[in-house]
Amino acid sequence: MTSPSGADFVVVANRLPVDRVIHDDGTEDWRTSPGGLVTALEPVMRANDGAWVGWHGAPDEKLEPFVSDDLALVPVELSADEIAEYYEGFSNATLWPLYHDVVAHPEFHREWWETYKMINQRFADRAAAVANEGATVWIQDYQLSLAPKMLRELRPDLRIGYFLHIPFPPAELFRQLPWRSEILEGMLGADLVGFQLPGGANNFVELVRRMLRLSVHRHVVTMPDGREVRAQAYPISIDAQGFADLAATPQVRARAEEIRRDLGDPEHLVLGIDRLDYTKGLRQRLRAFGELIGEGSLSATDAVFLQVANPSRERVQEYRRLRDDIDMLVGRLNGNIGTIGHPPITYLHTSYPREEMAAMYVAADVMMVTPLRDGMNLVAKEFVACRDDNSGALVLSEFAGAARELKQAYLVNPYDINGLKAGLMRAINDTPAAKTKRMRAMRKQVFDHDIDHWASSFLADLERR
Helix, strand or coil, X not given: CCCCCCEEEEEEEEECCEEEEECCXXXXXXXXXXXXXXXXXXXXXXXXXXXXXXXXXXXXXXXXXXXXXXXXXXXXXXXXXXXXXHHXXXXXXXXXXXXXXXXCCCCCCHHHXXXXXXXXXXXXXXXXXXXXXXXXXXEECHHHCCHHHHHHHHCCCCEEEEECCCXXXXXXXXXXXXXXXXXXXXXXXXXXXXXXXXXXXXXXXXXXXXXXXXXXXXXXXXXXXXXXXXXXXXXXXXXXXXXXXXXXXXXXXXXXXXXXXXXXXXXXXXXXXXXXXXXXXXXXXXXXXHHHHXXXXXXXXXXXXXXXXXXXXXXXXXXXXXXXXXXXXXHHHHHHHCECCECCEEEECCCCCHHHHHXXXXXXXXXXXXXXXXXXXXXXXXXXHHCCCCCCEEEEECCEHHHHCCCCCEEECCCCHHHHHHHHHHHHHCCHHHHHHHHHHHHHHHHHCCHHHHHHHHHHHHHCC
């Protein structure tokens, strides 16, 4: 394909799947972003003259559609003020906390809502302009909840799918939203609405029945014009084989050994890798580990916690406050329980490439994934995919979507500090045979239900709508 026009398959997401690269000589280029979504959808796009509609990452810059690595890309421009109100504001300070069990208090501002509507219309306009007659359009995530309806009003000939990557809340939380009906109606513009878990689909259809007074039968909503919309769960996954292959390379194996040496060759290396977000349960996890060291259940010279916190939404006040809190907590814990040359917690507030993360997964003895609420959590699946010798242990929050699939993990309630401590000690002290049995079962689940399975299942069901 030489031009991003006339596409039979269109992906619409907040971001394009590319990052801008500036070379030493000042020239610019684009590099495909790492991530499961583009990995899964790339072959579908290539086979169907596909196009991807999204923001290119720079404010106040308008770009014409372009092709990068044979991917047709359609940029949507956003100003700095629009990013502040549509993305940082309504998407991440209103919808995100509301959809994550109100772990932080959501803010409701009318001006944010107006900007959110305007930007959703801009994405819908761009998708309508690039889609061929009868094309399939797949809209992604909570930033674009209104776009399905807007797109359908522009192009009723299209087959439209919508997938929500984060949890969908129960009625008693969702009803707080002043624009609750508009969000539901926006999502119902799709032919197929996908959720991570059946509970999300249940919450959605129950709200549609109670608030919009629409007929619902077996998760199929009948619209006033007779059109039917199905709501269903499609748990997202990862490129399992890609991670396994990466973890098996000599470079990653050597780096894993180097990481352990750099941390003093501990007997127990516990790992956490998260976006720095208040939903991830970092405070509770660190407190639990600190108490185990303080009370002598673990030794500061034999156990190390390596916590990586990828920078996230640093212009949002709640996230800046969280960063300061975690910095102080780590400093206090290391000061109270550490010894000379042996800080028990190594905390890294930075992002790493996939190769370095794979090396950390291989190096660790225990992975702690303990969000207070999470739609899925792919880090848990990445860790499992990298353990080709069936070693290691996964401590997993029962409030992560992944817990529904990875039942053999050491499941914990992250709000229960004593329970977190007990779960970590079970993972550390369990027999090698028991750990192997658990890991083997989890690996089968992750490899049988990988990112390709997720995408193909959703698109096959959308094709039948």
